[in-house]
Amino acid sequence: MRVLYYNLRKVINILKNEGMYRGLRIIKSKVLRGTKKVLIxxxxxxxxxxxLLKENPPKIKYKKGDxxxxxxxxxxxxxxxxxxLNIFRFVHLLEKNYKVRSAIYICGNTQWRDTKTLKETVNKYFFETNASYYILNPPEKIYEINQVYDLAIATSWQTAYYVRAFGECSQKAYFVQDFEPYFYPxxxxxxxxxxxxxxxxxxxTAGTWLKEKLSNSYGMKCESFSFSYDxxxxxxKKRRDPEKTRMFFYSRxxxxxxxxxxxxxxLSVYCENNPETEVVMAGWDVSExxxxxxxxxxxIVKIEELPDLYSQCDVALILSFTNLSLLPLELLASxxxxxxxxxxxxxxxxxxxxLLVYTKATTSSINESLEKVLKNKEYRESLILNSEKFLEETSWSKEVDKVYKFIVSILEEK
Structure with a gap:
């Protein structure tokens, strides 16, 4: 069973890190390896x-236009x-609220067979945009781009190498949502x-933690945006069975x-002492x-079904050892x-x-926090009341406004 679990984790991590197409190729190559002879x-x-793409500095001089x-x-x-979702949200809002025209380049192998399917998928499952879509596979196609841009933006460490090689722009930026080295040993x-x-x-950067980390450790000139929710x-939503004790655990x-x-x-310790408690586990199929x-x-729950799921719970346990996720605000709003x-x-x-209840990353501290919140209804309600002003004042439009102003300052080199 342990061997099966280990191999399953390896398969999942390969698909997650490398994408469906490249991931399946890697898995296939591992399966075809013999005990003595490597077939692939x-x-x-x-x-x-x-x-290994050749580095190219920006070649285009910015000219203020329409x-x-x-x-x-x-x-x-x-x-x-x-x-x-966040990337396409910003593409959508920059396009909607300002005079910004975007092009989306998928870097490397992709599961999407053509750009028409790609655009239809983004418009249906993420946000509708008027962006143009392109696929850069193999990577050397970066040199064949015959359009010029005011700004080229990397959105992950892999794509940063593509942007480093791209010269048909005035400036280069990095949309950083997490400290990605922490994803690996x-x-x-x-x-x-x-x-x-x-x-x-x-x-x-997504938040001030990343802004300070990248500025202090790597000398990057950064501006941050905060989080909001839809x-x-x-x-x-209406609680259907308020007499039950139920908690949400983000399980990935x-x-x-x-x-x-x-x-x-x-949760195993807590529920052993409080067997009436039910745990809602979402984020991944944990049947194995x-x-x-x-x-x-x-x-994995559809976005439109999440508010009702969250509303049926008395408290949520969210663990994050890198940057904060969007879930806490979405849960509080629910x-x-x-x-x-x-x-x-x-x-x-x-x-x-x-706004949030903080716990040390130990089983005993987590249990103390669960006990404190679940056994005190007035305290739970006070936590929601504390969040109301923050939730009322925050909006994605405000955050995209910060990003737009920073983009303008980058291009005008202020």
Missing amino acids: KRDINEFYSYM CIRIAWFIPDFGIGSGGH KGSNYAFAEETYRFNFYGI KDIYKR PPTDRRGFELGLLA YEIPFKHLNAG GCPVIINEGSNNSWIDNNKN
């Missing part, structure tokens, strides 16, 4: 060929990708990701930074795990207070430290 060898030079032209370089994605990929922060791009979707076993093992151990307490395996592991990576959004 993995070509490291081919796999990382984008890192609109700003932006090229976004993004990795492959699947429906439901939170990072891509100390080794090659950690070093590859970290090096991109030394490319002298302007940083557009106010048309996330609202408090293949994503190490979400602390699945720690959360599972802590032994869950020793009463739970609902909700798996009437569900949030317990989260302490650290500046999570508390940067909460200046007064009264």
Whole structure:
């Protein structure tokens, strides 16, 4: 069973990190390897060929015109990708609220067979945009782009190597949503990701934790945006069975930074002492795990169904060991207070430290926090009341306005 679990995790991580097309090729190559003879060898030079692209400085002099032209370089994605949701949100809002025209370049292998399907998928499952879509595969196609842009934006460490090689622009920026070296153990990929922060791009960061980290450690010139939530979707729904005790646990076993093992151990202890408690587990199908307490395996839930799911819970446990996710605000807007592991990576959004409940990353501390919140209804309601002003004042339009002003300052070199 342990061998099966280990191999399953390896398969999941390969697909997650490399995308469906490239990931399946890697898995196939591993399966076809014999005990003595390797039938298919993995070509490291081919796999990382984008890192060997020749560096090109910006060649275009910015001329203020009717609109700003932006090229976004993004990795492959699947429906439901939170990072891509934010990218397409900003593409959509910059286009809607300002004179900005965008082009989207998918870097490397992709599961989307053509750009028409790609655009239809983005418009249906993310945000509608008038952006143009292109696929850069193989990486050398970066040199064949015959359009010029005011700004080229990298959105992941892999795409930063493409942007470094792209010269048909006035300036280069880096849309950073997390500290990606932390996605890997100390080794090659950690070093590859970290090096991109030394490319002298302007940083557009998700929150002040990343802004300070990149500025202080790598000398990047950064501006940050804060988080908000979709106010048309996330609202408090009617509680159908208020007499039940129910908690939400964001469960993502293949994503190490979400602390699945720690959360599972802590909840096992809590639910053993409080067997009436039901746990709603969402974010991944956890049916292959032994869950020793009463739970609902909700798996990956459609966005439009999340507010009702959140509203049925008394508290949520969200663990994040890199940058804060969007979930806490979405949960609060749905009437569900949030317990989260302490650290500046999570508390940067909460200046007064009264928006979220902070816990040490230990099973005992998590259990103390759960006890404090679940056994005190008045305290739970006070947490929601504390969040109302923040939730009322925040908006994605305000955040995209910050980003737009920073883009203008980059281009005008102010």
